[in-house]
Amino acid sequence: MTKTRVGLSIAAVTCLTLLLAGGVVSSARAGIGDDVCPDANGEDTNTCPPGQVGVFYSITFKLPEGQGCSPGDDVWSIVGGNSPPGLSMSSSGTLAGTPTQAGIFKFFIQMALPDNENCNGTKDTTQRLMTLTVNPAIPRLTLGPESTTPATTGTPYSLQMTASLPDAKTWSITAGGLPPGLAINASTGLISGTPTTAGTYDFTVYAKVNADSRSDTKALGIVVRSPLVVSAGEPFVANRAQAEVSVPFDATITATGGFGTHTWAVAAGTLPPGLTLVNGAISGTPTTAGNYAFIASVTDVEGRKANFTAHIAVAARLLISTLVLRPGKVGKLYAAKLKTLGGVKPASWRILRGPLPPGIRFDRKLGVLAGVPKKAGRYRVTFEVTDVLGVVSKKTLAIVAAA
Numbered sequence: 001m002t003k004t005r006v007g008l009s010i011a012a013v014t015c016l017t018l019l020l021a022g023g024v025v026s027s028a029r030a031g032i033g034d035d036v037c038p039d040a041n042g043e044d045t046n047t048c049p050p051g052q053v054g055v056f057y058s059i060t061f062k063l064p065e066g067q068g069c070s071p072g073d074d075v076w077s078i079v080g081g082n083s084p085p086g087l088s089m090s091s092s093g094t095l096a097g098t099p100t101q102a103g104i105f106k107f108f109i110q111m112a113l114p115d116n117e118n119c120n121g122t123k124d125t126t127q128r129l130m131t132l133t134v135n136p137a138i139p140r141l142t143l144g145p146e147s148t149t150p151a152t153t154g155t156p157y158s159l160q161m162t163a164s165l166p167d168a169k170t171w172s173i174t175a176g177g178l179p180p181g182l183a184i185n186a187s188t189g190l191i192s193g194t195p196t197t198a199g200t201y202d203f204t205v206y207a208k209v210n211a212d213s214r215s216d217t218k219a220l221g222i223v224v225r226s227p228l229v230v231s232a233g234e235p236f237v238a239n240r241a242q243a244e245v246s247v248p249f250d251a252t253i254t255a256t257g258g259f260g261t262h263t264w265a266v267a268a269g270t271l272p273p274g275l276t277l278v279n280g281a282i283s284g285t286p287t288t289a290g291n292y293a294f295i296a297s298v299t300d301v302e303g304r305k306a307n308f309t310a311h312i313a314v315a316a317r318l319l320i321s322t323l324v325l326r327p328g329k330v331g332k333l334y335a336a337k338l339k340t341l342g343g344v345k346p347a348s349w350r351i352l353r354g355p356l357p358p359g360i361r362f363d364r365k366l367g368v369l370a371g372v373p374k375k376a377g378r379y380r381v382t383f384e385v386t387d388v389l390g391v392v393s394k395k396t397l398a399i400v401a402a403a
Contacts, residue, residue, distance in 0.1 A: 032111050032128045033064045045106065045131050051099045053137035057087060058096035061109060074111050079127060081107030084134050102136040141165050143207055143218035150259065150302045151179065151195045151224045159222070161189035161205055168210045174217065176203035179224045195224045228258035228306040230298055236310060242344045243272060243286045243314045244389050253280045253296055253308050260301030267307060269294030272314045282312075289316040289342070318343030318387050320395040327400040328373045334360060334401075338367040343387035352394060354381035357401040373401035 036059045037048040051057035063074055076093040083089075086100040089109065106129060113124040144162035151157040161184075163169060171189040178184065179201045182193040189207065200223050208215040232253045235241040243249045249272075255262045264280050271277060272292045275284040280298065296308040321341045328334035340347060349367045356362060359374035367385065382396040 031064050032109070032126055033062045036061055037130055037132075040131075045129050048095075048130055048132040050133040050135055051084065051087075052135045053099050053102050055137075056096070056098050057084075058094060061093040061095070061111070063111070073114055075114075077110050077112075079108045079110040081105075081129070083107040084132055087132075099134040102134050104131065104133050106131050138214070139165055141169075141207065141209060141214045141216045143205060143216045145220075148220055148222050151182075151222055152227050152304060153195050153198055153224060154227055156192070156194050157182065157222075158190060158192040161191065161207070161218070163189070163207060163216075165209060165214070169207045170210060171205065171207050174204050174206040175219075177201060178203055179222055182222070195222075198224050198226045200224075225259050225302070225304070226257035228255060228262075228298065228300055228304040230255050230296070230306045230308040232308060232310070239308070239310045241310070241312045242389070243275075243312055244342070244344055244387070244391055245286050245289055245314060245317045247317075247389055247391055248285050249275060249283060249312075251282045253277075253282065253298075253310075255280060255298045255300075255306065258300030258302065258304045258306075263299045265297050265299075267295045267297035272312050275312075286314045289314050315344050316342030318347070318385065318391040318393045320383065320385055320393045322395070322397065325369070325397050325399050327402055328357070328360075329402045330373050330376050333372055335368065335370045336399075338369075338383060338385070338397075340367075340385055340393065343385075343391055343393070344389050345387065347385045347387045349383060349385050352382040352384045354396075355379060356381060357399055360399070360401075369399070376401050376403040 034046065037046040039045070040047040048059060061076055074093065075091050076089055077091065078089045082105050084099050084101065084103075084105045087095055087097040089095050093111070108127050108129055110125060110127045142164040148159055161171060169189070171184055171186050173184055178191060179195045179197065179199070181196040182191055184191045184205065189205070200221060202219070202221040205218045205220060206215065230253055232239070232251060235251055241251060253264075262280065264277055266277055270292055271282065271294055272286045272288065272290065274287040275282055277296055282296075291311065291313050293311045296310065297305060298308075299305045319341045321339045325336050338349065346365075347367070349362070349364045351362055356369070357373045357375060357377065357379050360369055360371040362369055379399045379401070380396060381399060382394060384392060384394045386392050
């Protein structure tokens with residue numbers, strides 16, 4: 001089918017004449033084919049297939065069949081109107097590009113033939129008004145989040161995948177693998193469970209809109225750490241320790257697992273006056289006797305926390321409290337017990353200086369003098385007692401054995 005008319009109203013011709021800056025539209029010997037953009041219901045505007053913002057578009061205009069010119073003799077261009085932004089016309093007749101704006105666009109295309117023997121020696125120019133509708137872009141599916149939070153073995157974990165579209169979707173893992181113990185919900189995109197094994201796990205999440213072909217992937221990774229655990233050795237036994245006024249105290253609470261630097265603090269209760277907690281070390285010299293309960297808390301750089309609940313009993317300074325030993329008599333049974341105040345029991349005794357009255361013995365475990373004096377006299381004896389912390393107290397006492 002060959003059209004040799006320009007096909008424009010008087011007003012359109014006038015407009016085109018202005019656009020061409022005074023150029024004259026010749027009597028057409030050649031035409032523009034309707035195959036690509038046919039007339040719409042006999043109108044004078046040819047309607048091209050619609051495009052879409054963000055989607056590549058391409059059509060090629062051609063001469064009608066039997067035009068009588070050699071291929072490549074026709075030169076194409078856009079000569080007026082409003083062509084879709086993002087599209088451009090090549091001299092060979094291809095209108096192509098990626099539309100950047102939605103709307104209905106009307107524009108004039110021109111086909112020019114050279115004055116040579118290939119086209120019967122006649123120079124010919126034809127214009128046609130075209131309409132091209134560019135539809136808005138279909139929203140693209142984009143998955144999130146951009147990052148994940150670390151997990152801990154034995155602790156419930158959840159990560160909600162996000163999407164830019166509310167449409168129903170199907171979720172899955174297409175590459176890599178989730179940490180053991182975690183799974184993804186195919187309908188909601190929720191990754192949840194309780195990790196069982198520490199490590200770094202990289203994976204790719206895929207989601208597809210159920211109603212069409214839109215889809216997207218998201219590469220993520222989850223780091224699983226071991227839990228934060230605290231423990232303490234001596235002098236703590238079953239989380240309890242003994243201390244004594246004026247005796248230096250040193251204990252270390254150890255934290256394992258978690259990640260990074262550990263930060264320590266007393267979360268509840270109080271340490272004995274004179275002691276401090278620094279980097280897991282409890283140290284200092286107690287100044288006040290008493291029983292002190294407290295909770296030492298440790299936190300890693302990723303927010304994990306563990307507590308150590310402990311008790312420290314601070315005893316008063318060890319002191320021999322016996323002031324005078326009762327007198328004894330030769331031939332009579334004698335017994336006396338040395339007493340102490342403070343200190344951490346059990347204590348052990350010894351005689352540092354001086355003899356006991358003949359017939360009297362000293363129990364080093366109990367601090368007890370017992371026996372039957374055999375010789376009268378006054379005996380000065382220096383006793384020494386040592387508690388389990390190594391604190392020593394001394395006192396010299398007199399034992400009188402009467403005749």
